[in-house]
Each structure stands twice: as structure tokens, then as C-alpha cells.
Amino acid sequence: MxxxxxxxxxxxxxxxxxxxxxxxxxxxxxxxxxxxxxxxxxxxxxxxxxxxxxxxxxxxxxxxxxAAPPKKNSNRIAKWIILACTCYIWIPLLTTWYSLLLTALIVLAVIPIALCAALLGGLFTFVLALFQDVPSALMQLGMGLACGGVAALVAYPIWIACKSIVKFALFTTKKMWHFVTKGDDTP
Structure with missing residues (x-):
């Protein structure tokens, strides 16, 4: 130069x-x-x-x-003050959000459990009714096996749905935490 x-x-x-x-x-x-x-x-x-x-x-x-670093710290402090002042709003919202996600997981997990219980109930009533009323016993066996088949068919998709709900909950938690600590919505 x-x-x-x-x-x-x-x-x-x-x-x-x-x-x-x-x-x-x-x-x-x-x-x-x-x-x-x-x-x-x-x-x-x-x-x-x-x-x-x-x-x-x-x-x-x-x-x-x-001038640049103090503004970032002052924004972070202001954000924490706002979060503390509005905790009566966002704590119930977050509690509701995670309660809904947990409810969805429980409902999805109960479906195959209930179908397996129906299978066991059908088998049990088949054994009990076999010596009293054969057509009714066969009907109970068929209903029990049908519930077991449905349980086998829906178990894997329900497992995938539960994993997706957990991943979604972790993703939203990460996004919220990043927003609180970093200040924007892009990680």
C-alpha cells in the first residue's frame, strides 16, 4: 500500500x-x-x-x-424484569401447554393398553363361557382377537406419534429458552 x-x-x-x-x-x-x-x-x-x-x-x-455491550446487557436485564413481572401470565400458560402435551401422551399410550386388556378379557370370557354357551364364547374370542389385532396395528403408529410429541415439546422448550436467554426467535 x-x-x-x-x-x-x-x-x-x-x-x-x-x-x-x-x-x-x-x-x-x-x-x-x-x-x-x-x-x-x-x-x-x-x-x-x-x-x-x-x-x-x-x-x-x-x-x-x-456503546454496544451495555445495551445488550441492559436488554437482557430488562427482559428478565419483564419475565418476572409477567410470571402470573406465562406460568399458567406454560403449565397448560405441558399439561396438554402430557395428556396427549397418556391418551395415546392408553389406546393400545385398553385394546390389549380387551384381548385378555375376550380370552378370559371365552374360557368361562366355553362350557356354557359355545356361540357366545366364540363371539367373545373373536372380539378379543380383533381387539388384539387392532392393538398390534396401532401400536407402532402410536409409538411414532408419542415420539413426535416428545420431540415437539423439547423443540418448543428449546425455542422458548433461547428466546428468553438470547432475545430473538432464531437459534
Whole structure:
């Protein structure tokens, strides 16, 4: 980079300084760079780094270094205060949400259990009624076997549905937690 290009970038980076001081600094570094060796030039760093050092030495801080982090912390603190103040709203909503998901899991799990119980009941009544009324015993056996077959058919889809509900609950929990801690809805 030529001394003129370096000083042009340096001047642009020093735009927050008063013009007279800035021109004096640019003149000094232009003369320095024209007479300096390659090692002396590389010791200065980039024009932006040099400008930050010069601004700090003169008591002028670059606008991008001091103001950004406190805003993020103040937003996070404000968010926690809002969450604490609105807990009477979101705690019942979250409780309802997770109660509905748990209810869906219980209902889905009970279906194959009830069908297996009907199978066992059909087999038991078949054995009891076999010596008293054969047609009724065969009907009980057929109903029990039908319930067992339905239980076998719906067990795997219900298992998939239960896994999906658990994954969905974990996904929504992760999204809510990310929103609370990071502040946006994209992980």
C-alpha cells in the first residue's frame, strides 16, 4: 500500500477528530511512511488500528467500541424484569401447554393398553363361557382377537406419534429458552 493510500484510509478513520489536528497527524504519518523501512511500516498496523490508537491517546474513543455491550446487557436485564413481572401470565400458560402435551401422551399410550386388556378379557370370557354357551364364547374370542389385532396395528403408529410429541415439546422448550436467554426467535 502506498503512503498516500494508507494516509487516506487513516484520515477517513480519524474523521471524529478536529480537522486541524487530523491534518497535522496525516502530514506527520505521510512523511514518516515515505522515509520508513518496510519493518517500520508493518509495525504501524492497519490504518484503522493506528487510528484507534491515536484516538485513544487523544481521549477520543471510537464510537463502535464503548456503546454496544451495555445495551445488550441492559436488554437482557430488562427482559428478565419483564419475565418476572409477567410470571402470573406465562406460568399458567406454560403449565397448560405441558399439561396438554402430557395428556396427549397418556391418551395415546392408553389406546393400545385398553385394546390389549380387551384381548385378555375376550380370552378370559371365552374360557368361562366355553362350557356354557359355545356361540357366545366364540363371539367373545373373536372380539378379543380383533381387539388384539387392532392393538398390534396401532401400536407402532402410536409409538411414532408419542415420539413426535416428545420431540415437539423439547423443540418448543428449546425455542422458548433461547428466546428468553438470547432475545430473538432464531437459534
Amino acid at each position: 502506498t503512503p498516500q493510500a494508507y494516509c487516506a484510509r487513516l484520515e477517513q478513520a480519524l474523521s471524529s477528530m478536529p480537522p486541524a489536528e487530523r491534518q497535522e497527524i496525516i502530514r506527520y504519518y505521510l512523511e514518516f511512511l515515505e522515509d520508513a523501512s518496510e519493518d517500520e511500516r508493518s509495525a504501524l498496523g492497519t490504518p484503522e488500528e493506528l487510528a484507534q490508537r491515536i484516538l485513544r491517546e487523544n481521549g477520543i474513543f471510537p464510537p463502535d467500541t464503548a
